[in-house]
Amino acid sequence: MTVFDRPLVRRHRERAAAGWDGFDFLVRETADRLVDRLDDITRRFPVALDLGCHGGEVGRVLNGRGGIETLIQADLSDGMARRAAANGVGPVMVCDEEALPVGPASLNAILSNLSLHWVNDLPGALLQARQALRPDGLFLACLLGGATLRELRTCLADAELEIAGGLSPRTSPLADVRDVGNLLSRAGFALPTADADLITVRYETPLKLWADLRGMGESNAVLARPRGFARRDVMLRAADLYMERHVGPDGRVPATFEVITLTAWAPDPSQPQPLAPGSGRTSLTQVLH
Amino acid sequence: MTDSEIPPAPESGALDTEDLLVDPRLLEILVCPLGKGPLEYDRERRELVSRQAGLAYPIRDGVPIMLIDEARRLDEPDPGQGEPAA
Numbered sequence: 320m321t322v323f324d325r326p327l328v329r330r331h332r333e334r335a336a337a338g339w340d341g342f343d344f345l346v347r348e349t350a351d352r353l354v355d356r357l358d359d360i361t362r363r364f365p366v367a368l369d370l371g372c373h374g375g376e377v378g379r380v381l382n383g384r385g386g387i388e389t390l391i392q393a394d395l396s397d398g399m400a401r402r403a404a405a406n407g408v409g410p411v412m413v414c415d416e417e418a419l420p421v422g423p424a425s426l427n428a429i430l431s432n433l434s435l436h437w438v439n440d441l442p443g444a445l446l447q448a449r450q451a452l453r454p455d456g457l458f459l460a461c462l463l464g465g466a467t468l469r470e471l472r473t474c475l476a477d478a479e480l481e482i483a484g485g486l487s488p489r490t491s492p493l494a495d496v497r498d499v500g501n502l503l504s505r506a507g508f509a510l511p512t513a514d515a516d517l518i519t520v521r522y523e524t525p526l527k528l529w530a531d532l533r534g535m536g537e538s539n540a541v542l543a544r545p546r547g548f549a550r551r552d553v554m555l556r557a558a559d560l561y562m563e564r565h566v567g568p569d570g571r572v573p574a575t576f577e578v579i580t581l582t583a584w585a586p587d588p589s590q591p592q593p594l595a596p597g598s599g600r601t602s603l604t605q606v607l608h
Numbered sequence: 609m610t611d612s613e614i615p616p617a618p619e620s621g622a623l624d625t626e627d628l629l630v631d632p633r634l635l636e637i638l639v640c641p642l643g644k645g646p647l648e649y650d651r652e653r654r655e656l657v658s659r660q661a662g663l664a665y666p667i668r669d670g671v672p673i674m675l676i677d678e679a680r681r682l683d684e685p686d687p688g689q690g691e692p693a694a
Contacts, residue, residue, distance in 0.1 A: 326677075366633070389633050400671055410631030413673045418641035420674035425637040 321439050322492060325417070328437045329395050335536030336398025339374050342534030348518065349461050349578055350376035350432050356459060356580065357385040357430070364428040364457065368393060370416055370448070371434020375403030382408075387428065395434075396536075416444045421451040428452075431460035433578075436493050445506035455587035458508060459580075463537075464515050465493045466577035470565050471528065471557070478556035488539075496579050508583035509590050516578045521571040525561040528574050529554075630656075630667055640665075642676050655680070 335342065354377065363386035369377045372392040381387060390409040394400045397413050404411045414420050416431075416438050429448050438444045448458055479486055496515045503511035522528045532538055565572045584590065630649065638647055638656065645660030655664040656672055663679035665672055 366637070391634060391637070395675075397668070397671070397673065401669075404671065410634045411671055412634060412638070413671060413675060413678075414641065415675055418674075418676060420639055420641040420644075420672075421637050422639040422644065 323437055323439050325395075325415070325437075325439065331533075331538050332394070332396035332536040333398045335534060336374070336396050336402055338534060339399075339402060342531060343374055343376060345518070345520070345535060345576060346373050346433050347376050347380075350380045352516070352578070353377060353430060353432050353459060353461055353580070354380045354385060356582065357381075357387075360385075360457065362386055362457070363388075365389065366426055367391070367428035367430060368421065368426050368451070369403075370419075370429055370431040370460075371395065372403045372411070373399050373432065373434070375406040375408065377430055377432050378403060378406045378408035419444070419447040419451055421447075423450050424453045424456075426451050426453065426456055428457040428459065431462070433461060433463065435460055435462040436464075441494065441499070442502050442505060445502055445508070449506050449508055449583075449585055452585035454585055455589060456585040458503075458583045458585070461578050461580045462499075463493050464499075464577035464579040465495050466515070466517065466575060467493055469575055470561060470573065471525070474525075474557045474560040474564065475553070478560055479550075479553050482553050482556055483550065493577075494579065499579055499581060503581060503583045507586065509586040511581070511583040513579060513581050516580070518576045518578060519573045520576065521567070521569070521573055523571055525558040525572060528572075630670055630672055634672060638672065638674065641674050657682070 365388045367387045367390050369375075369390055369392045372378065372394045375392055378390050378392055381390060392400065392403040392406075392409060392411045393414045394403060394411075395413065395415055400411045400413050412420070416435060417440055429452060435441060435444065445458075452458065476486055496513050500511055500513035503513065520528075520531075522531070561572055567573065629651070635647075635649060639645060640647055640658035640661045640663065642658070642661045642663065645658050647656040647658055647665075650657050650664070653664070654667040656667065656674075657664045659682075662682045663676065664682060665674050665679045667673070
């Protein structure tokens with residue numbers, strides 16, 4: 320099913336690349352967290368791919384950590400890939416997560432920081448990632464989950480219902496942590512795990528949040544989105560509702576980002592294997608008595 | 609690809625940066641994103657060519673652009689150098 324307008328996702332990212340400094344805080348935060356996870360794995364990964372590398376934040380944090388010798392940085396946006404190239408960590412290319420230009424079993428690890436939530440065919444992208452990994456290769460990714468911008472979603476929906484008398488898809492549908500875990504298994508990964516963290520950013524005004532979302536290249540790119548500019552009266556009403564409902568003692572409003580982290584491995588015989596069902600030799604009754 | 613001279617002679621008004629070569633570590637792993645067929649590196653035209661898909665992917669400043677909708681179709685005439693001279 321095609322939900323996202325990928326050429327638009329790309330244009331958003333190109334636009335974001337032009338003024339990326341100042342809007343990269345969330346991506347830098349999640350890059351830190353992602354590399355922390357990698358640090359917990361005492362393993363060497365000679366060749367790794369940073370899929371959807373933005374401005375090269377993961378590469379900058381890695382800086383030789385994590386047992387990675389060569390980090391290939393790839394982004395859908397030419398502008399972002401050029402920014403990433405400036406960190407001097409490793410080779411860069413422009414590619415689409417939905418059509419990965421990487422040969423089978425050629426990578427030891429794939430990292431992905433806050434990019435996969437814009438993919439239409441996540442099962443297909445995960446399958447291609449798994450095939451690009453060598454046996455026992457690591458897949459470590461984070462993406463935005465369904466609780467992201469929950470305050471904004473309800474305020475926008477209520478404002479639009481009130482003013483326009485109907486709803487249109489103004490925010491992107493995002494994955495649920497359980498669903499993504501299942502997708503990893505379906506893509507043939509071994510030992511999959513998925514967990515979620517909430518990051519709250521506090522804004523002076525909701526309008527500041529919208530400016531940030533544009534700056535991050537995370538504007539709505541749903542194919543069925545309302546065309547043309549968003550209705551000003553709807554946006555202003557949503558901003559009012561947001562302030563009314565969520566303003567804190569510091570006069571600021573919170574915006575929640577749910578970050579889902581996925582860890583999985585390309586299958587290898589050396590990994591722990593489950594026994595075939597029915598192959599047990601000891602009855603539970605014997606153990607319990 | 610008989611021209612083995614390095615760097616390739618710049619075409620009309622080409623920038624120095626266009627002489628950047630693709631990182632060999634990339635060439636080792638890259639395949640065509642459409643069908644995952646093998647690629648040939650055409651150093652002179654700065655393209656990665658997939659005969660199987662009939663597409664040539666441009667290389668800009670040493671960065672391969674592996675997007676199907678940015679690729680040149682091999683059955684179409686070459687529009688100059690495949691991209692506007694900067």
